[in-house]
Amino acid sequence: MLNDVSTALMPAAVYIGDGAIEVQQLPVPALGAEEALVEVSHCGICGTDLHLVLERYARPGSVLGHEWSGTIAAVGSDVANWEAGARVVLDPTPGCGECRACRRGRPAVCLRREPPDLLDFSRGAFCRYKLVPAARLVRIPDSLPTRAAALTEPTAIALHTVNLANVTPDDRVLVTGGGPVGLLTVAVLRSRGVTDIVVSEPAAARRKRALAVGASAVVAPEELPRAQMGRTVEAPFTVVFECSGHAAAAESALDQLDYAGTFVFVGTGNAPPRVNHNRVIVLEQTLIGAYNYDGTGFRPALELLASGLLPLELLIEPLDIGLDEVLPTMHRLAAGELPGKVMVTPRASSGTDPRPGSA
């Protein structure tokens, strides 16, 4: 337990510019009346973190990491319904309920939400303590380990993606990109009874993991056929999830889409793909984007994670890393070496034991 927060320091992985991260000792943030101070248990490395660091968008001095779970260390004076020791994640900011996006049932793109400042992730969770508004905390179900609860945010995204696409067990689905996002998408599809799922992925380790997670088949990207003008390929897909963010993968994936098929852009990337609008017209296809979460927040994701329906041990890499290994691990993730989600524990060095009481 934290006794004196005013003078305490905590280890943090700080982006220092030029694609570099350094472990520094930062002051533990001061607790406000309606806030809770959460001791981070685990924080997953997200594709967004890779973009921000490896493509150097992040603001020097910022701490990244947003896929976290933790335990309350202290609560502010006005917080009545939470106590130290509770295991929690943070629910997303709800939509306003009134703007035209919210009225159409799409709070993920609420017009009154502050625009995401991709440069300012200064309150990230690659550090020991995180300050949060207590009103937005959600309790982790008893049956779900805290470590696995760090998958809540990406699971909520995968659920939103699958819900937007209206996938049914009759669908034949292609997932391009077999990294953490693609694997979670496959796992969520399986939990919905979808079984015809092909994953296209260049890295052999990720193809192997995709099969274990529940893909019915895997292919290397170059095995996907080119479509003839105005016609589908021989075995087209009714739904495609493009999770790689690579233009070439998206262009090839568009070729695989069936008549009246639905194509979902999930992975962001630097170079935009070329879209053959003639195909979209003639085949009456639907192209959509999926971003953020359903209006129901993180509870459905927590329930799904606690349900036992997802192969958590395949979705999370077995070895957790310390703050000093965040950057080298980002490079390994970008190279496709690691299939699953890598969890960071907020200890300064991977060589040191996790702090006591971190279970």
Ligand SMILES: [Zn+2]
């Ligand atoms: Zn994320």
Ligand SMILES: [Zn+2]
């Ligand atoms: Zn709104």
